[in-house]
Amino acid sequence: MIPTREITWNVDLLGRIALYALLALPIGFLAFGLARRLRMWRLGRPDDRFDRLAARLWGAVVASIFHARIVRRQNLYGGIAHALIFWGFVVLFIGTVIxxxxxxxxxxxxxxxFYRGNFYLGFKLAMNLAGLLxxxxxxxxxxxxxxxRPVTLESSADDLVVLTFLLVLSVQxxxxQALRLAVERDPWAAWSFVSYPMSLVLQGLPERLLRSLHLVNWWSHMLTTTVFLAYVAFSKMIHPFTGLASVVFRRLQPAGKLEPIENLEEAERLGIAGLEDFTWAQLLHVDACMHCGRCLEYCPTFHTGKPLRPRDLILEIAGYVADRGGIFSGELGQGMNTARFRWGSGAERELIGGVVSTEEIWDCTTCGACMEQCPVYIEHVPLIAGLRRHLVLERGEFPNELTTVFNNxxxxxxxxxxxxxxxxxWTKKLEQPVPEMAELAASGEEVEYLFWVGCLGSFDGRNQRTTIALARIMQAAGIRFAILGREETCTGDxxxxxxxxxxxxLLGQQAVETLNAYQVKKIVTACPHCFNAIKNEFPQLGGHYExxxxxQLISALLAQGRxxxxxxxxxARGKVTYHDPCYLGRYNRVFxxxxxxxxALPGVELAEMRRNRSRSFCCGGGGGRMFMEESRGRRxxxxxxxxxxxxxxxxxxxxxxxxxxxxxxxxRGAGVEGNLRVLDIAELVAGSLVTPQEDGTTTAEGTYEPSG
Incomplete structure (x- = not known):
């Protein structure tokens, strides 16, 4: 006897006809819901997201099938739960198609x-395993x-409805299967290792009752499936479609790169103030939000009690977009944090002020922790930058502290x-002179590196110590370098x-013109913000440099024995802990x-903080926040x-x-000056250097403490 079974066992012709009629209805609902969403996304401005299709598709495979951004150390339990649901559902769906x-x-x-023999036995084993998962x-x-109830998770009735549907469908x-096996008593029934024990319990019932129960359960299973599939288009369960699309059309540009406003002088609208200001990809991304709260796990504003919660910001915008786009926004009613409305309620609200508060917009440090964690690659920072652009350029509204910064x-x-x-x-504090590019250009000399000092490194007394330390390191290693001096400007970051x-x-263009005039090829800087701007944003202005x-330079010099x-x-002796700057680590992967x-330092033990590398916790100074007062929440x-x-x-x-x-x-604010001090990597290395003396002997700079 060859292992197999009758597919529509115990189901009459009417049931078979009803099966396809019932399936047609929810498929139509799903197609209608997806079509409306597609129409809404197309309301956005153009954005080329069809380049590098192979990379996009492979990234989608890694993100979805392998759950690369879902199963993570910080949220291992939730990641495993989602992986079990995903794989169980996908395998069962594939089995249904087969x-x-x-x-x-x-x-x-x-x-x-082909539904027989060894294939059938393997199929039953896989289906039972998938259902169990x-x-x-x-x-x-x-x-x-x-x-x-983790603090980053916000549950709604929609979440519980979806999970209940999946549980009921699996049990059904x-x-x-158990009812059929109780009647048929297949010799290979044990391959259905979940249903088989259930069938043994049911075998004592009369066959007629078993068949009746099977038919009732079959109809209830079909009706449950129909309702569930129809519900998908108007619930959180739409995320397998929107989430996958969001991953495929993710931003492939460097994470630290903000796109400029093209033709700034001629642009009619500046920044984001309404539905028409978003790109179609941004509309897709906010619609793909799954409410999972992963963006909150390392968010500095969330963990210090500030109004900005990246998830809520996205849901606020998503609700606004859904209202304006005329689709169901995915939440049953108005929520205090999410501000999502049903069927267009509140569609006339103003985006800034009516939907998103200015406190949320200005609290952001642009650290990128939210984007690093988001499973569907939502781009929070460019959205916030767009909102800020509108406030600054169109309305002239920004924190008072920025007035002086902008003027300077x-x-x-x-x-x-x-x-x-x-x-x-600062060069006056060095024993050896540091040449400027203008001097070298006049004499026709070349350098290996241009040292981009940056504004803090040039003017701030404390950060001048880092600048001096780096200059001494390069001098000790025999690197020929120069600075721009008075010709250096802020990068515009x-x-x-x-x-x-x-x-x-304006600032970026001025800097690029200066660098290009000297035909600069290689640049070294101690500022990750300058590093990111020169590397990722200066190419927009015609500046291409290594x-x-x-x-990186110090590490290479140490490895080379220079x-x-x-x-x-x-x-520094004993334990030293290292903080990953957001614009160096997360944005540019320098870890x-x-x-x-x-x-490499003698007598030093590196002690990692709990949140490190790509999961590092921001210092709070990015996004212009260093120049603004921090009046909300904990510092x-x-x-x-x-x-x-x-x-x-x-x-x-x-x-x-x-x-x-x-x-x-x-x-200073925490009052721990006697227990902890901050030193730049350059200071640590420069303070441990062995340097030659005039009499031919050597000495260490271990007590190196340049005045500020």
Whole structure:
């Protein structure tokens, strides 16, 4: 006897006809719902997201099939639950399609059956395993939502309805199979390892009753499936479609790159203020939000009690877009945080002020932690930058503290009130002179690196120590370098992240013209914000350079043996913890080189903070926030300082002048000056260098503490 079964066992002709009639209805609903969403997305401005299709499709495979952004250390339980639901549902769906192909195509059209023998046995094993995984995943998800209730998770009736549907459908499937096995008593029934034990319990019932129960359960299963599929188009369960589309059409540009406003002088609308200002990809992304809360896991504003919660911001915008686009927004009623409305209620609300508050817009540090964690690649930071651009360029509304910053940038090409002629004053504290590009160009000399010092490194007394340390390191390694001096300007990063795109483009263009005039090829900088702007945004303006961060250069010099370290250096001993700057780590994936440089120091033990590398916690200084007062919630820099203290380290190693400034302030604010100090990687290495003396001997700079 060959293992197989009758596909429509115990179902009469009427039931078979009803099966396809019932399926047609929800499929129509689903197609209608997807078509309306597609129409809404097309209301957005053009955006080329059809390049590099192979990379897009492969990324979608990795993100969906392998759950690359869902099964993660921070949320392992939730990730595993989702993976079980996903794989269980997908395998069961594929199994259903296989059965339909057998029943409706191969047998009636070709007289050929593949649904038998070893294939059938393997099929039953796979279906039972998939159903079991689905039930396990649903139960885990229910426990997570109803019992564990993580702080980043927000549950709604929609979530519970979807999970209940999946649980009921799975149980119905097993009961159907058990009732048939109780009647048929197939010799191979044990391959259905979940349904078979259930069938043994049912075998004592009369066959007529078993057949009646089977028929009732079959009809209830079909009706449940019909209602569920119809519900998909108007619920959170639409996310397999919108989420996959969001991943396929994700942004493939560098994470730290903000797109400029093209033809700024001629643009009729600046920034984002309404539905027509979003790109179609942005409309797709906000519609794809699954409410999972992953964006909150490392968000500095969420964890310090500020109004900005990236998930709620996206849901607020999604509700607004759904209202204006005329589709069901996915939530049954108005929520206090999500602001999502049903069937167009509130469609006339103003986006900024009526939907998204200005506090949310200005609290963002642009650290990118939300985008790093989002499973469907929603682009929170560019959205917030667009909202800021409208406030600054169209309305002239921004925090008072930025007025001085913008004025200084416009007049002095720096956020500070220092004259350009003072940019090179720090070089007077060095024993060896540092040439300027203008001098070398006049004499026809070339350099290996242009040292882009940055505004903080040039003018801020504390960060000048880092600048001096890096210069000494390069001099000790025999690197020929020069600076721009008075010709250096701000890259425009603070202006761009604060919404002043006009000023950002002006400063960036000025910097690129200067660099190109000297035919600069290689640049080193100690500022990740400058590093990111020069590497990722200057190409928009015609500036193409090889850019390295000072931690990368120092690590390479140590590995090449071009720097000698004193084993008895006392500048740092014992535990040192390292903070990953957002614009160096998350945005530009520089994680290992700073750690390699620290680990090379004699007598130093690198102690990692709980949140590190791509999961690092922001210092609070990005997005122009360093120049603004932090009046809401707990101070972000103090939260990070507390985390550094928890490692037991006495030194917090920095690799960014913004982080340096924020941590110095955070340590003072927390009153822990005697327990923790901040030193840049360049200071740590320069303070441990063995340098030659005039008499031919060597000495260590272990007590190196340049005055600020």
């Amino acid at each position: 059965v339909m192909i057998e029943h409706d195509i191969t047998v009636p059209l070709f007289g050929f059956s 689905l039930i396990a995943g649903v139960l885990m998800a229910l426990v997570r939502r109803l019992v564990l 499937g097993f009961v159907l 940038l416009e007049r002095l090409a720096s956020p500070y009130q220092f004259r350009p002629a003072q940019r090179a004053d 603070p202006a761009r992240r604060a919404g002043n795109e006009y000023l950002a483009q 850019v390295v961060h000072h931690s 720097l000698r370290l004193d084993p008895d250096s006392a500048i 290992d080189e700073p750690r390699a440089a620290i680990s 972000i820099n103090q939260a990070r300082v507390a985390e550094a203290q928890a490692t037991g380290a006495e030194v917090l190693a920095a690799a960014c002048p913004f982080c340096m400034t924020m941590f110095e302030d955070g340590i």
